[in-house]
Amino acid sequence: MSVAKQILDLNRFDAGKASSMPPVLAERVQRRQATFGAASVLFYEQPIEMARGEGAYLYDTNGTRYLDVYNNVPSVGHCHPRVVAAIAAQAATLNTNTRYLVRIVETYAERLLATFPAPLCNLVMTCTGSEANDVALRIAENVTGARGFIVTKSAYHGNTSAVEHISPSSFKSQNTAPHVRTVPAPDPRDAPDADIGMQFAAQIQAAIDDLRTHGHGFAGFFADSIFSSDGIFADPPGFLQQAAALIRKEGGLFVADEVQPGFGRTGAGMWGFARHGIIPDIVTMGKPMGNGFPMGGVVTSPDHLAAFTRKTSYFNTFGGNPVAAAAGLAVLDVIADENLIANAAQAGGVLKDGLLALKSTFGQIGDVRGAGLFIGLDFNNQTTGAPDPAMASYVINAMKQHGILIGAAGLYGHTLKIRPPLCFNTSNAAFFVETLRTILSGAN
Ligand SMILES: Cc1ncc(COP(=O)(O)O)c(C=O)c1O
CATH class of the missing domain: 3.40.640.10 (Type I PLP-dependent aspartate aminotransferase-like (Major domain))
Structure with missing residues (x-):
């Protein structure tokens, strides 16, 4: 049976897995938890320490660049x-x-x-x-x-x-x-x-x-x-x-x-x-x-x-x-x-079309929907059709390994919440679609 999820539990870091983290990261997480206590919420199985942002990208303290497909707050671009x-x-x-x-x-x-x-x-x-x-x-x-x-x-x-x-x-x-x-x-x-x-x-x-x-x-x-x-x-x-x-x-x-x-x-x-x-x-x-x-x-x-x-x-x-x-x-x-509304329509259209094309190849994708640069993509069990939040979680963490940040949504947490800054362009969209194709090909 599908279980309803609380919004802050989606893609949430679980302290029980802290031992598998590199020591420097574990120490950073420990500092966060010591100060912010039970109210601390971090993303990902292994949290990221961010250093800076620019346009549609975020950079961590190791210099790794991430395409940001999650953050709608810096909507005209990070640090515009x-x-x-x-x-x-x-x-x-x-x-x-x-x-x-x-x-x-x-x-x-x-x-x-x-x-x-x-x-x-x-x-x-x-x-x-x-x-x-x-x-x-x-x-x-x-x-x-x-x-x-x-x-x-x-x-x-x-x-x-x-x-x-x-x-x-x-x-x-x-x-x-x-x-x-x-x-x-x-x-x-x-x-x-x-x-x-x-x-x-x-x-x-x-x-x-x-x-x-x-x-x-x-x-x-x-x-x-x-x-x-x-x-x-x-x-x-x-x-x-x-x-x-x-x-x-x-x-x-x-x-x-x-x-x-x-x-x-x-x-x-x-x-x-x-x-x-x-x-x-x-x-x-x-x-x-x-x-x-x-x-x-x-x-x-x-x-x-x-x-x-x-x-x-x-x-x-x-x-x-x-x-x-x-x-x-x-x-x-x-x-x-910067014509960002027109860009949301254009880049969002390319992104949605690319994701709909993936849906016809990969049975795990149950639905693709949305408007402009806000798209939801459901993962469902291929046999039963039931919501598959574990697949969403797997993809979110795999995307991170490929340099893409993304989150989840929906009553059961099985929906990828695709919501980048509005300066996201058509090549960012193509990169996102190809990365998802690679991940789903590996998961088959
Ligand atoms: C639809 C919606 N309304 C209101 C809020 C609350 O906004 P804030 O976090 O700035 O208080 C949020 C935050 O996620 C939201 O998504």
Whole structure:
């Protein structure tokens, strides 16, 4: 039977295997664990000590170069010189709390908001995606007067105590909180004879009804617009429309969590929700926003924000400070000047085609799906069709030996999460596909 996996257990270093590590590495791991204790999480059977990054590459302390097919935070490229220069120049000029007028801060807000459709024209700035989702929860509760929320079964929306309740993929043993319902991820293979959008909306309707029956009311639905931790579900574009219409009819708020697909990753515009032709009530964002500088944000309509601030005031010491604004502005400039959205479409298309071609050769590949530079590739047992997380883990560690960094996703951890910086090019894509071919040929 397939066992659901916790998000932080995917590709996680296991201290029980520490004895097989070279002594220098073992000593480094020991130092980490002595200081960070039980909360320390490291990747890989043998962790990597990183030294520097450049573009789509990371380099370890031995000088080994890795093609980064995992990291979406440095989304315009590791240590992008324009972002680094913008951060350094602003840090050398002025960095203060957010209660003064500073021109670069308003300029950033205007530039970012110009990428959104009406009526999404107000911005709250935070330092992380978790904080942004925490604010979104509170806005939805204040606007609706209800407490009930719906998320997908393996969703991850962050790490505050409130947001953890809507992040079932981080649960170890606890049950879903009384005011939260989960629905299955929108996997078109689960609806071969039906419309996945209709089926998804019907599941949300049942969850709304159940929340009401139990007295929680319906405050809103949170969707990672590409369903990353559920295993990456992007197609067909538009499948969120029925859900969005239903949520509006039922008086709840649709929150699009753009922490993963946002800032151009899908290759079809800046935002994942736009690919589905919907306008959410609230949009949250984070990771790629500052290319590594800690930034998050909430975009919503003036009415929703006013409903929130009527009941409480919100202040964030660091969110949207001048250095954050400088980093964010440089990210927007680089996305535009280097045509990174078009590159995500082009390089992502080459990558997906190459992986689909591998699927016809290797029976272990159960599915390839995604949009732009965010692709999920499932490994399944060739005989039973069951999810095969052990194969995913084998491939992830073998890829590392071939100089490629990659991670896993999905309820059972059997999905390769293919999510490189947006400067990943078509030759990087070809190298990735050929390396996977070599590994799978050896595993046959
Ligand atoms: C979809 C999604 N939302 C929110 C978050 C939380 O962001 P942060 O780690 O910046 O708090 C994450 C982080 O992985 C995420 O993937």
